[in-house]
Amino acid sequence: MPLPLPIAKFVSPVAPRIRPRTAILASADASFRQRLQQRLTGLRWQVREAESGAQAWGEAELSTPEAVIIDSWLPDLDVTEFLRDFRGSFPRVDVISSDGATASDGPRSPYRQELLYAMRISQDTDTAAWNTACDLDDTQPVVSANIKKPPATVLPDLMAPIALDTVEPALSAGPVLVPSAPTVRKEPALIERLPELIGNAPCMLEISRRIRLVAPRSTPVLIEGPTGSGKELVAEALHRLSTRSRKPFVAINCAAIPEALLEAELFGHTRGAFTGAVHGRMGRIEAADGGTLFLDEIGEMPLALQSKLLRFVECGELQRVGDNETVKVDVRIIAATHRPLAKHTTEGTFRSDLYYRLAVFLIRTPALGDHPEDLPLLVGHFIEQMGRTQPVKRIDVNAMARLKEHTWPGNVRELEHVLERAAILAGDSVEITADEIDFGMPVN
Template sequence: MAATAQSFVGTSQGRILIASGNAEFRRQIAMQAAGALGQAEEAVGGAHALAKLVQFPCDGVLLDRNLPDLDAEEVAQMIRQKYPRMEVQFVDSRTAEAEQDVRASENWEAAEEMREVKANVKCQEVRPSLPGMIGQSEAIQKAYELAKLVAGRETTVLLTGETGTGKEIVARAIHELSPRKKQAFVAVNCAAIPEALLEAELFGHVRGAFTGAVQSRLGRIHVAQGGTLFLDEVGELPLSMQAKLLRFLQNGEVQRLGSSDVYRVDVRVICATNMQLLGQVRAKQFREDLYYRLAVFPIDLPPLRERNGDIALLAEHFLREFCEEAGVGAKRLTPAALGALEQKRWNGNVRELQHVLERAFILSGNSNEVCAQHVQMGNEMGEVREV
């Protein structure tokens, strides 16, 4: 039975989340609900709905009984466990026109109770995520909250965590939330540039500075003028380059290789590493003074195995992206496939999950489902490639 939008909020304005894999059905219900509710948000499936609730505090949820990814009853149970006072009701996209379905039942709670629910929504502290970020676990939300707090500052940030935990994504999100968001975000992978070329890459060079320097070139630091410089794998910097980076952080000046001219550059610096830099300091592999310059505001990103409940959200997100990129209809991740994903340890973290799902998506061919066999094959293909 569907719920009546008007009785959902009584006589006052509210907000509702509509979850259905049927876009036209969602649209029609949203149109019917808009007048009574004031604001309606849409989710394309169960996992998407769970993610939306982190970003979109609302008064209640309408769940299509025919969700494309998860069982609607299970989704409702998860919502009620996390938000005990939130009203959850069902609609059925197969049984009626959206307008008829919205008006079909008077099963919603009384207006007085719903007003109490709305008041409690504010007390549940459902925090919006960062741009591009997905996850509602306590572990990742703590990191996101720190990132949001520091985004508006000029403070140097050090992102730590295992490979594949999303450090560059968080760095980009900090940039997007900062006053520098309209300026450049320049990412440099310090581990991917040969030591002999690293100084020229970061600081630039003039023509003739070294063999092959046929023309002058600005360094990546200079290119980031006014914006954000992201130094990934900063722990891989050789000691000689660490000294030059420290000097830049101290005085904000850049001197191109082969030139005596000095330029002042205004950039915000964010660094990332999968190393234990203090251990590197003790081993004399990383300068202590540089470490304290970089680690003004450290943020540690948890591994995926510690992010309870986030695998389903991430999997649904990646699968939806792959479908959109390929121009195909929505695919459903079967419960067995989701179970297989949740049982894996994910040493490669979010990046590994994304790659396994991409292979599983391709292996699913024209099917509208990604099943456990596709996930298993995608995982095995990755293990063969990594040997």
């Protein structure tokens, strides 16, 4: 009797498990990490975020990343040294800096084009503040025809859309997402403004973008704008987002201190340096050591004192009035003015060499008349602020209409004072009417 044949078992083939692609995002800019993380997640990436170089290194040890996207500035490490050491420990990882560059001796991931595309889209989103106002909200009027769109920042080899034949075969493990050419319209939710700056007009969003870009660095910043447009708020935001935020923020108004005392106020003085100097005193610059020095109305500084400030800006050393010794101080300088300093340099009323050292990065705050669509938002903000110390009031329709008719020569500061005066005039009433809107202008 023949032996029964063994019954063959049918084993269904099991698809090999595909390890998700991993990228590490190393940047101190949380908004940039968030935007890029959203893009890469949509392209089937597993994303690990890091706020510093040390954290990025730790994430790389815990995972096996295909790529590391690293900011060109790190709060804890020198980028050049980090890249050298990182490549030595992780030779198979593709390292790309946030500006799209990478060292030529490093490996190139098969997903490089996809990563660069996601980076470009994320950075395009950050420049969306320069779209027209209608792009943000079709119901809003355009702020001003004078607002010009600056040339877009172009990353190397990133502007052309990805062609089908450039998509690597490695992407076949999952559905291939071939991005289309970017559209002009941007999503409003992705445009972020800083909480200190009230307003969603393109010019206000551009200020937030510039602050986020330059805040982590020690680059000198010059803020230009009309009186009352919020220059000090910009300076405080720069300090808050910087690595110096735990150190002092020292502000001095160069126009509010007499010329004879301004030098001693800035640089300090020794005992007996001048009449009345009974005790030695530390200057404002020295008091800001490790932090930020805000020089408001720098255009009012006398020429003789500008030369002494220039020496400090160049070498970081100061000399107290009446002292022969120099003191080394580490401060980040932010200056502000309502004057056109570039014009004053040609007229000889402001030193051109000092101007070019202060205006390494320029931020302009607009007049309120340049973004009138932000008026309701500003009114709501100031009414809410006043409601913290007194009963909350509301603005009726006629009062708001009167506010919209005003030209606001004093800008946002004038609006704040007008609303405070109106709240006082309204007394116990919960509503501010048009009768309480007093612009403090003389009656003819």
